[in-house]
Amino acid sequence: MAEPIELESARLHLRRWRDEDLPALAALSADPEVMRHFPAPLGQDESAALLGRIRAHFDEHGFGLWALERRDSGELIGFTGLLKVSFEVHFAPAVEIGWRLARMHWGQGLASEAARAALACGFGRLGLEEIVSFTTTGNQPSRRVMEAIGMRRDPAGDFEHPLISAGHPLRPHVLYRLRRDEWEAAHG
Numbered sequence: 778m779a780e781p782i783e784l785e786s787a788r789l790h791l792r793r794w795r796d797e798d799l800p801a802l803a804a805l806s807a808d809p810e811v812m813r814h815f816p817a818p819l820g821q822d823e824s825a826a827l828l829g830r831i832r833a834h835f836d837e838h839g840f841g842l843w844a845l846e847r848r849d850s851g852e853l854i855g856f857t858g859l860l861k862v863s864f865e866v867h868f869a870p871a872v873e874i875g876w877r878l879a880r881m882h883w884g885q886g887l888a889s890e891a892a893r894a895a896l897a898c899g900f901g902r903l904g905l906e907e908i909v910s911f912t913t914t915g916n917q918p919s920r921r922v923m924e925a926i927g928m929r930r931d932p933a934g935d936f937e938h939p940l941i942s943a944g945h946p947l948r949p950h951v952l953y954r955l956r957r958d959e960w961e962a963a964h965g
């Protein structure tokens with residue numbers, strides 16, 4: 778069992794999850810606007826299962842989707858982090874970076890700030906060679922985060938998400954990539 782890594786950024790603690798985080802995770806994951814680019818918002822049981830999977834990933838790998846806690850208020854505002862791609866797809870095996878924040882915390886640069894801390898951990902401490910990110914084609918806010926943190930779209934990497942049913946409008950996905958040498962070149 779790996780000891781979970783925790784990170785800090787200017788405005789956030791990227792910390793391990795606690796049992797008492799479930800209501801906040803469930804609330805933001807039940808918000809239809811937050812989940813607009815997913816097949817459906819999550820019910821309470823689905824969020825509990827998600828929290829279990831997130832914690833199991835930390836136990837196995839030491840990293841994962843960190844709980845984001847605002848340093849100014851102590852609030853749990855969502856998650857950002859690194860995750861082993863768990864389904865069969867042309868770019869796997871790979872580690873992806875992803876994020877989900879409660880709506881009232883959008884528009885403040887917090888997702889990008891957390892993502893930069895996660896990238897630094899991935900390329901630094903974890904020694905990863907590449908980190909990918911992907912989202913449904915129309916998810917512009919998420920694509921903006923990918924671009925803000927220096928990821929580049931791989932147009933040849935577009936794919937149909939295998940866990941979303943054929944013909945579903947959210948099935949076509951775009952792929953972004955960032956290699957360690959590119960990240961190092963941008964960060965001295």
Ligand SMILES: CC(C)(COP(=O)(O)OP(=O)(O)OC[C@H]1O[C@@H](n2cnc3c(N)ncnc32)[C@H](O)[C@@H]1OP(=O)(O)O)[C@@H](O)C(=O)NCCC(=O)NCCS
Pocket residue numbers: 810811812814875876877878879882883884885886887888889890911912913916918919921922925
């Ligand atoms: C994707 C998501 C995390 C992006 O959140 P976000 O707050 O827009 O992203 P950032 O943290 O990069 O913030 C950027 C915005 O903050 C603004 N901003 C304000 N202060 C800032 C600062 N100090 N630094 C950087 N940006 C700042 C930027 O101008 C930008 O605003 P804009 O979107 O109006 O152009 C959010 O939309 C979300 O949780 N969506 C639902 C879940 C989801 O789809 N996840 C991705 C699945 S693949």
